[in-house]
Amino acid sequence: MASTTSTSSTTQEVSEPRLFGLLAEFSEASNLISAAAAIRDAGYKRWDCYSPFPVHGMDRVMRLKPTVLPWMVFAGGFAGATGALALAWFCNAYAYPLIFSGKPYWSLPANIPVAFPLTILLASITTFFGLWALTGLPRPHHPLFTSERFRRVTDDGFFIAIEATDPCYHTATTTELLRRLGAIAVEEIKD
Amino acid sequence: MEHSSINLGPREEFYLDQAASRTSKMALAIGLVALAVAAVLGFTRHDSMRQFLFGYLTAWCFYFGITASALFFVLSHHLFRSTWSVVLRRLAEALACNFIPLAIGLIPILLGLHQIYPWTSAAYMHSTVELRNKLGILNEKFFLIRCILYFIPLIALSLYFRRVSLVQDQDGHVSRLLALRKHSGWGFLALFWIINFVGADFIMSLQPKWLTYAEPLFFFAGAIMTIYAVLPLLAMWLQQKGRLQNAITVDHYHDLGRWLFAWMMFWIYIGFAQYMLIWYANIPKETLFFLIRDMGPWLWITLALLFGHFVIPFFGLFSRRAKRRKGLLAFWCVWLLVFAYLDLFWQIMPMVWVNTPAGERALNHINHFDPYHLERSAGALAWIPLSPEAIAVNILCVLGIGGLLLAHTFYLLRKESLVPLKDPGLPESLAFEDHV
Incomplete structure (x- = not known):
């Protein structure tokens, strides 16, 4: 050198x-x-x-x-919804089926409450960090x-x-x- | 605030004058004819006017929702000191005054109370302990008192908020606005509770045996959405007539569209919360409601609501473009108003067959956890409120009450300015621009 x-x-x-x-x-x-x-x-x-x-x-x-941020947020929200449903299905209906109060192993209404917050969580995280990425933050x-x-x-x-x-x-x-x-x-x- | 910055255009742009009287007369004629034909059609069914009364009740609840949400728009405008909505406020003020004709419109419902509500029958209410315990609330005298208690504050609020706003047009005192803001707080709370109680009294009490978590709030959510569909349509109609060309811009439409979207989401949120809790607990007293709407043709109406009131408009109204293009927004406004009506149809109309001796007998199968026999004995009954004449009666009631209320609204709008001329927030509302 x-x-x-x-x-x-x-x-x-x-x-x-x-x-x-x-x-x-x-x-x-x-x-x-x-x-x-x-x-x-x-x-x-x-x-x-x-x-x-x-x-x-x-x-x-x-x-x-127009910004591409909405599309990123949509992808984040979609991933949250499908990810939550897939995880719930895998755990409760496939890998380790359990009967809760006589309900079927797998049913959509029971799992919406999980999918809903995870959709919001991933969508908002994507919004937050997507905005940082698109605006070039952090920039000291x-x-x-x-x-x-x-x-x-x-x-x-x-x-x-x-x-x-x-x-x-x-x-x-x-x-x-x-x-x-x-x-x-x-x-x-x-x- | 500088008044020189107000550019409303010539006087003809913010006064309706002759056009209001013409529209008012036309709407009055259509309303009277439609209601008369509905009554005659209902009479020919030989069901002691039940179909007509239920159709009338459904339409009345639909327009109660629109009127209550108009008052909601006015009160929330003052409560949150909005400025963007100043140019739309006068229209909402006039729509909110429809509580007066709606109170008169209660008369057919009160006269037909025995045909509509099962709790008017003493034998029915004494048939179980649970029903007997509800007699303190569900009796005709207290029902009438409650109607009066609901309508006095509603009429007082709507008249007061319109009157003071019109006085400010004359004298321009800012104290008028401050008075309205002061009264918007309690008015907002009172309105919220009254809408919930109307939902409980007029819709939930159709099934006195039913227990639930959120039916009144579900009615509230569906009702409040409607003003955000009515105002864009009314504004577009006015602009087509050459009024408010500069005052109402694409940014105002955009914000109305957002509120429409938000309240649509609130509707499915409450609707699903109610459904899921009932589904999970699986108690006959609660599942009753969904079991009835699960049978035969009603399952398709339930699914139509899920998709038409949520899934399809969710994607349709999602994008910025849908809310900023007048034609598209108008399409979704009409779409959601149709489904807002279908929502009430779905809540009210099955009671036409349920609240009959045959319906009661069929529903006894629920107590024996026997949905199979329920479906068999009730399948044909479920079609009663869906026959072509029955639906014609419903549509005529919507046209009838709607025509009369529209006549009243335009009668009020015939002389006054279409925007609050001396509101301090007017320049800001005219210049309103949306950055997001």
Whole structure:
């Protein structure tokens, strides 16, 4: 192992921050909407809007695709229902048949109470962790946190960030576009 | 709240004016004719009007459910300080006032009490110790007193909540809204208990021998669902007439659809809980109810309810799209209203044959754990409430009472604004948008 080279390359990564993209601040929510529409029309793909509260109509303007989470939840709930019924059947009717109060070994009504909570349990667990997976949580750090200005996003700041990995991204022209759309400040984010 | 942000459009968009009177008159005519034909058809059956009275009772309970759930909508709106439903509240307020015609509509039921309820017969009630012990509750005098006790608060609440809301249209005082919120608490509790007691008195007491856990709550669950099917249909009708075009949006329909779905789930939850506990305990006094509905044609109605009131609409109403597309939502609203009626039909109509001497004799087999002979002796009897004329009487009763109540609703809506104009929550309701 060439230990010296690997060490030097690590220090190089730390000393030279990677470019994340451009952060633009807008003065109010309506400007954010019109700017988002223009950025969408300009063909950008990897960008996002940040605001202190949900802005009505933003989903439509950004052309956000519906989430696949409901399908994951459905699969979770289905697995819970069938799993519970299969387990009850295997235990009570197949592996070790027992007679309880003169009821048949296997019967649907008796096992619905088991299937019901397990459906809910697996569906809610899928919802919880599915949401984490789809939103990329847990994420202790985000490049935008390096910006002093961005702190106001939880108070009164409206922002759009365009990532450098976007095929349309070009520092000069993108900055120019954001300024034209009414950004009161544009800064380069490095992390 | 800034009133400049209210954009209701021109005045014609939120007043019905002539259209209300026209619809009201038409509904009145249809209602009167349908009820008259039902009564004549019932008379020609020579069963001392039993079929007519049972059909009438079923339709009355169905519309009691819709009216009670309209009041439920108004009271829960105030109790939870909702703003999304402000634009729908005036319609629910008018529907809730149908308690007045419903109280008048009690007269045929009270006159036919002896034909409908077996507990009106002294000989029947003294036949067993258990029945004798129920005489304190199941007697005509106390039944009448209870009817009065139910309808006084119901009528008072519905009139008060509509009146104060209309006064606020004039003066715009926020104190009106605060008064309504103050009274919504006890009103909500009173309404809950009254619906449960109506379920016990009008439906469960049809079988005085029956013991159960959840029948009144089952009636409550089925009843409350109906307003969330009626309001979208009424709103769509109004929008087709050019009213409330901007006020009611797809987001309001979406939320009504969600409530419809939720109450449908509550119905099967309570219905299944009752069924499973009775199935598991397997005591004749309790299984009586399901045994009767297990025989011959009634098994198919039971299964139709399971699938039509739960399984099929569960998948049909599940997706976001189904609740946001008007045509689809309207389809499921009509579907669930039909099955809400079938639910009451299933609870009430078998009593047409059960509460007869022949039915009583047939059911004696239950006490001997003899379902085979029960099926044999009762099989033909079970068809009585399902003959074509009998079903025609039922349908005519639904049209009849429905027509009269619709006439009353539109009579109330003829002059007032279709939305509460000076409610502080109106701008928020108009701008309501659904993010989920």
